[in-house]
Amino acid sequence: MQKPRQTTIIDIARALRVSPSTVSRALHNHPSISAATKRAVLEMAEKFDYQPNLLALSLLNKKTGIIGIVVPEITGYFFATVISGVQDMVSSAGYKLLICQSNESFEEEKKLLQDMALLRVDGVLISPTFRTKTFDHFDRLKNAGIPLVIFDRDCPNYKADKVLVDSYDGAYQAVEYLIKTGRQHIAHIAGPIAFPTFKQRLDGYLHAHYDNNIPIRSELIVYSDGFSSDYGVDALEKLMICNKKLDGIFAVNDAVAIGAMRVIREKGYRIPEDISIVGFDDESYAQYYFPSLSTVWQPVYELGMLSAKILLDHFANKEPRESYRYEVLKPELVVRDSSPPLY
Amino acid sequence: MQKPRQTTIIDIARALRVSPSTVSRALHNHPSISAATKRAVLEMAEKFDYQPNLLALSLLNKKTGIIGIVVPEITGYFFATVISGVQDMVSSAGYKLLICQSNESFEEEKKLLQDMALLRVDGVLISPTFRTKTFDHFDRLKNAGIPLVIFDRDCPNYKADKVLVDSYDGAYQAVEYLIKTGRQHIAHIAGPIAFPTFKQRLDGYLHAHYDNNIPIRSELIVYSDGFSSDYGVDALEKLMICNKKLDGIFAVNDAVAIGAMRVIREKGYRIPEDISIVGFDDESYAQYYFPSLSTVWQPVYELGMLSAKILLDHFANKEPRESYRYEVLKPELVVRDSSPPLY
DNA sequence: TTCCCCTACGCAAACCTTTGCGTTAAGCCG
DNA sequence: CGGCTTAACGCAAAGGTTTGCGTAGGGGAA
Incomplete structure (x- = not known):
């Protein structure tokens, strides 16, 4: 399909019998162009x-x-909302946003960053794959003079601007709350702890126990290979099989929590009377679930805004920066029906 | 921050004391370049x-x-999944994807399309705002030689390639199913019917009644101004207030259905024994809700793939096309616990 | 009248790559 | 050894815009 030629500055110049430079200046309201010429150019x-x-x-x-x-993925409340925050921030600064998903594939991530470098984007925001262990592809961007901000998922030992959420703190809040409301036998359905975020949530679970003098029973910790609802189902079946004493659950995220709740109900236990449960993420459906799911809310939109803001600041500062920003946002426990204050 | 100059073809040319054209040809393995030169260029x-x-x-x-x-929005299962489909299709064809959200704002939509035209994107996929009634901004793209594919939301009377889902059929399936399983007093929580999609779902509801000789009781149809969960809550409260006879609900989407279920439960009715309910969209949480929500599934990923495919076909065909593709995908009823086959 | 200055504009380079066409020199044949 | 072919490469334009610098011409002042 033959593209119709867009009209250029030269077309206007030719029509008016002036030079392209004059047209350019007229369009930018340059002082050294006569009013008459400006009018003619604008009109044309x-x-x-x-x-x-x-x-x-x-x-x-x-x-x-x-x-x-x-x-890593665009489907799902968390990243979609981050993107909204980023979008609002960058578009108010006149930038356009090129959104890509790596599908948790390291190779894909490398390729996408490569593409962005070729396209000469002005800056990049990235939440790395869980499999991202080396950072040469980040360095290549930096060497090309493209600033980089890492958000949500930390890259330990890698120097860059970072905006993170304190998963440890969120987990600690959740578990301590369960303890304070009288639960003594709290299980944790952990995600793959090779991933820093999930490791932090596990650590929060553990330290909340230490600090409250509750012994940790390792048989109450289930290590999953993933973090979708199905893993919650599996985990609960493992926990139930030995008929362990159990009155509380802290799940690594809401999806897992909901899988777990299904099994709990099927086994004839009541939520929250028998088992109190708290998730993580505050997915959009958590509040509408039955019973509504207590969870840890993260300032997701703000996370996006702040990450974008830091990137934009980069453009303003002409000087190369020697230090890196390191921002950690605090999550908040949201108490709902799945774990009432007192029972 | 001073951008380090990227090395260009000219740098290589200078280093080797040849011309840029030679370097270009060497890099493209042009036959009229000697093997020795090619090797030197590649090395450099x-x-x-x-x-x-x-x-x-x-x-x-x-x-x-x-x-x-x-x-219109990126948050939410539907469009996020469409985008996944599009992404997979276009990236396998070597294209990059520029994703933007209009936030249901017509002005924003115009601005975004304008930006895309300026950026000279090769093609555009769009799901218009509910407020999009005029199409000059679409025509401008076409005039600039940028092919356009409209998906999910129809623009009646506007000529373009379109990929849609048959909302009418999905609604008809849902309501007929409710009738066949013995429900006689089926309410419909409608979305804003100024929007073609919601109008079609209402029509499906109506025609399923006609065809099965069930009289329509207009007091069982609630017209909402929006389509989030809150509207489901409001709608149910309106329905409940007059204590109307009611044993089934077809909600315009899952979010509304879930809001409605909350009220039903609070009023002491049972789902599905007293009231059977079906939603629309098959959001990710529908299957995990309690009771799990029957709903109408749409081939969302396929919708994205097909839309992208049609756009890619455009690039292949050099001839301007005179006719437009018009594809309508069929949704499928997914029966779950909120509306069991027999009771 | 002469000189200067200012207004209003044009020229050309720069950004980077591709490509049609022209050019050089070597090699071959007669 | 002259003329031809051909391998191997260079030139320059094109794509669209901006901008520093140069310049023409007119008007005012001495």
Whole structure:
């Protein structure tokens, strides 16, 4: 399909028998252009429906006005909401957002960052894959002069601007709450602890026990290979099989919690009378579940806004920065019917 | 921050004391370059970590390799999954995806399409705002030679490639199922019927009644101004207030259904014994709700794949097309515990 | 009248790559 | 040894825009 040529500054120049530079200056209201010429140019631009060619501009200015964001997945409340926050922030600053998902594939992540470098995006926000252990592809971006902000998922030992949520604190709050409301036998359905985020949640669970002088029973900790609802089902079946004493559950996230609740109910236990349960993430459905699910809320939208803000600050500061920002946002426990204050 | 200059083809040329054209040809394995020169160029390119400048290429070739997609919102299962489908399809064809959300704002939609035109994306996928009644901004894209595919939300009377889901059919299936399983007094919580999609679901509800000789009781139809869970709560309270006879509900979507279920339970009715309920969309949480929610599943991922496919076909066909594709995908009723086959 | 200055504009480079066409030199044949 | 072919490469334009610098011409002042 033959693309109709967009009208250019040169077309206008030719029509008016002036030079392209004059047209350019007229369009930018440059002082050294006469009012008459300006009027003529504006009029002609209107008539031809002139649109500046952003590609040519990008090539010239070495900036594209595009910010890239790479997330592991876009389906799901968490990242979708982060993206909303980022979108609102960057678009108010006049930038466009190039959203990509890595599908938790390290190879994909590398390829996407490579693409972004080729496209000459002005900056990149990234929440790395759980499998991301090396960071050469990050360094390549930096070497190309493209600032990088890492959010949500930490890369220990890697120097960069970071915006994280304190998973440890959220887990600690949740478990301590369960203890304070009288639960003594609290299980934890852990995610794959190779992932820092899940490890932190486990640590929060453990320390809440220490600090409250509750002995830890290792048979109450189930290590899952994933973090979807199905893993919650599996975990609960393991816990139930030995008929262990159990009156509380802290699940690594809401999806797992909901899988667990299903099994609890099927086995004839009551929530929250017999077993009190708390999830993590505050997915949109948590409040509508029955019983409504207590969970740990994270400032997701703010996470997106702040990450974007830090990136934008980079553009303002012309000087290369020597230190890195390191921001940790605090989550909050949301108490609902699945774990009432007193019973 | 001073961007370090990326090494260009000219740098390599200078280092080897040849012309840029020779370097370009060597990199593309052009036959009229000697093997020795090619080897030298490749080596130098490797050494300098040369990356071609996509902006210059885009300017030259008048194609960017970017496909734009505009959705009303990115948060939520439906569009996130569509995007996944699109992403998989276009990236396998070597395109990058520029994702934007209009937040159901018509002005925003116009602005985004304008941006995409300026960026010279190669094609655009769009699911219009509910408020989109005029289509000049679509025409501008087409006039600029940028193909356009509309998905999910129809624009009646507007000529373009379209990929839709048959909402009417889904609603009809749901309501007929409720009738066949013995329900006689079925309410419908409608969305804003100014929106074609919701109007179709209402029509499906009505025609299922006609065809099965069940009289329609207009007091059982509640017209909502929105389609979040809160509207389900409001609607049910309206229905309950007059103590109408009621043994089934078809909700315009899952979120509304879940709001409704909450009220039903609070009023002391049982689901599904007293009231059978079916939603629409098959949100991820529907199967985990309690009781699990019957709903209408839509081939969302396929919707994304197909829309992207049609756009890609456009690029292949050099001829301008005179006719438009019009694809309608069929949804499927998913029966779960909220509306058992027999009771 | 002469000189200067300012207004209003044009030229050309730069950003990077591709490609049609022209050019050089070597090699071969007669 | 002259003329031809061909291998191997260079030139320059094109894509669209911005911008520093140069310049023409007119008007005012001395």
